Amino acid sequence: MSGSDWLVLVVEDEAPIRRFLKAALEAQGFKMLEAFTGAQAIAMAASHNPDIILLDLGLPDIDGLQVIKNIREWSHTPIIVISARGKDTEKVKGLDAGADDYLTKPFSVEELSARMRVAIRHLAQSRKKDEPVFQTGELQVDLARRTVWVGGAEIHLTPIEFKLLAVLVRHSGKVVTQRQLLKEVWGYHSDEQAHYLRNYIHHLRHKLEADPARPVYLSTEPGVGYRLKYQE
């Protein structure tokens, strides 16, 4: 993966973290821009048009949520939010407002790289024509023909199960919140539906995973949402 094309906007007010991010990203070939406040972030996003935005939610001036909403009004740039442990609601709000993924402090370079790779893949894909067939590990999903294969065996899914899987596939590698799933599959969001959602994911897991208790594809991020893990 050549990172030399990609421009990353890092919005972080704490210097030590910025330092670490700079070292990590530049070593992987990314070009880095730095912003220290929310206002700067919005301005620089507009002026420099970065490819990826890393946004710390604990900013001194404005609420990170506002930054996301603002940027989303005119751009689809992938946004990865950085949040502290225990602030799950903050993460979920950010994701529902338009962020694509999240990192929880403290995180390692590995986790950061994983998120960046997912973001890049989706960016690259959006520039190419849509591929109808999605493949990761043993899982193969044909979005056009609506078929699912695991290790050569076809799996039969109900229409809703398939729809659910399709949403996760479209966001493969990225976390999808409950609310997003409910809206995209059922069209609306309600607390009773959350219950059904869990049921469906449960069924999906049992159909697709070799060991449902140790899911390889459908992973749950408690308090935040679900992620279809993408194996390179």
Place this chain on the structure above:
Amino acid sequence: MANREGIAAERLLVCVGPSPASADVIRAARSMAASLKAAWFAVYVEDPKMLRLPEAERNRAVYNLRLAEQLGAETITLRGRRIAEEIVNFARQRQITRIVTGKPTSSRWKSIFLESPVDELMRQSGGIDVYAITGEPAGQKEAPVLVQPRLMRLPGYEMALVYLILATGLAFLMYPYFDLPNLIMVYLLGVMATAIHCGQGPAILNSLLSVLAFDFLFVPPRWTFTVEEAKYIVTFAVMFLTAVVISYLATLIKRQAEAARLQERQTAAMYALSGELAGTRGVENVLQVSVKHFSEIFQCQAVALLPDEKGKLHVAAGDLAAVFQKDILKEMGVAQWAFDAGQIAGWGTQNIPDSPILYVPLQAVDAILGVLALRPRDPQSEYWLLPEQLRLRLLESLAKRVALAFEVERLQKTAMEAQVVVETERLRSSLLGSVTHDFQTPLAAIMGSASSLIDLQGRLDAMQAQEMLANIYDEAERLSRLINNLLDIAMLQGGSLKLHKELQPLEEVVGAALNRLEKRLADRPITTSLPADLPMVPLDAALAEHIFINLLENSLKYTPPGSPLTISAVRKDDEIEVEVADLGPGFPPEDLEKIFEMYYRGTEDIVQKGYGLGLSICRAIVQAHGGRIWAVNRTGGGAAIRFTFPLAVQGQQ
């Protein structure tokens, strides 16, 4: 007024009577007592004469007595036949040095026949000084004794006629068989019945009419008022006199019986209230119980008002709308007045009598705690018809009981809160001690490693440098885990933890935990046996995940690399039992309970730290879900922690 030397204190006694002037005397006595710095007593003697006074005057006597009490006197009511004698005896008993009384006001004809009580007092007082004073008139205009609700009585006088007719009828029936003297008895019966049923006035009327009827109808010559023989005049006179005496006695007995009955009711009411209050815990409950009793005893709608921090009253128990109805603002104003002044106010009292609601301040030992507002449902019901003396005294003594119970509860609550604060502080400081210690090792390692890298740059070989770096990362991770645990503890202990329970499949939580620890579990065979038909469990996903993470981390710590770990679950009736087990050395058998305590260290010297906070957090989370957790040593070797989650969702979350 000789100034006595030395500390020998004066003790004052003031005689309380039923006249308005008595209030002035009381006030003067108070001033006297204040200037002498003397203790003072107010004595009211209830002699049989007093019982015959009209109600309004008896009420005034009680009012005066209460005035004395409010002004700081110790009040006593004595019963006896001779006022002066009772007062002097009492004075001698209590070592009174001065007796204060009002000036004689009796009318001229009375003082000719009877010695006024004041004179008698002067005569009998012996060594005690007696002061007869005019007294201080009140600063404010004293309202006349309140208007009592009118007693709805049977038309007594009409009943007198009815009894007369009945007696006459009976006499006619007996006339052919009995002598005249026997017929008189029939009429006397009629008088007695009237006296008992209707009171003295109608009885006297009955007596008069009985004599006339007897004369007219039975004494020869019949059907005339004239009398043949003079002896019948004596008969009439005696008959009339007897009738009058009987009627008087009957009325007296009835009145006394009435008083005794009401007294008994009062006592029963107090007893019932005290009894229930004694068993009541909690400030709100005390008020609820009180409101209930007051509304039952007094047949009224009651509401309890308590002050907030600024002293403004608000409703604490009872139905505000039912009591205040439309005039909430106005009535709250009156309530506030009663609270601020500490005086009874409203309907049937001296203060603001035109309000339909009665306000009774809840007076505890040294403060007014609140106000009870009572709206009588039926102003004619028994308790509201009680003479004011009884009613107000009953109200006040009940209110005092309530206030005391309330005070006790409040003080207990304060004491408990204080204790909680002390406990929390203690726990916090001990925790702080342990935590500081646990932080220091990883920090030392990090700083040492990093500074080695910085200072010894050229002199470390690549492998050593790599080791330093690995050290830094590992110790930092350890610190991170420690902080996570502390955050959990803080949340759980703070009690501010709100569990967001949702029905989840257990495997989701297990999967998430395994996912998070993926790297560290890489070299371990992990077996999960979660039956496919395991029902969904009401769990707080994030917290439940912590349980598994902590347990897995413990197992990782205590078992050699490559040693397998198992997670299993099974349904047992209305709960799920989960087990996380390993094949390590197991727990020391004597420690199976203790390992769940915070900062428990195993008895062996283990390279890595003991169980620390992990297991106690697990316990707290399991218990918060309503489950149980315990440790066992497996029969084949190794340790297992088992815990349960209830399947039923209990109540609100």
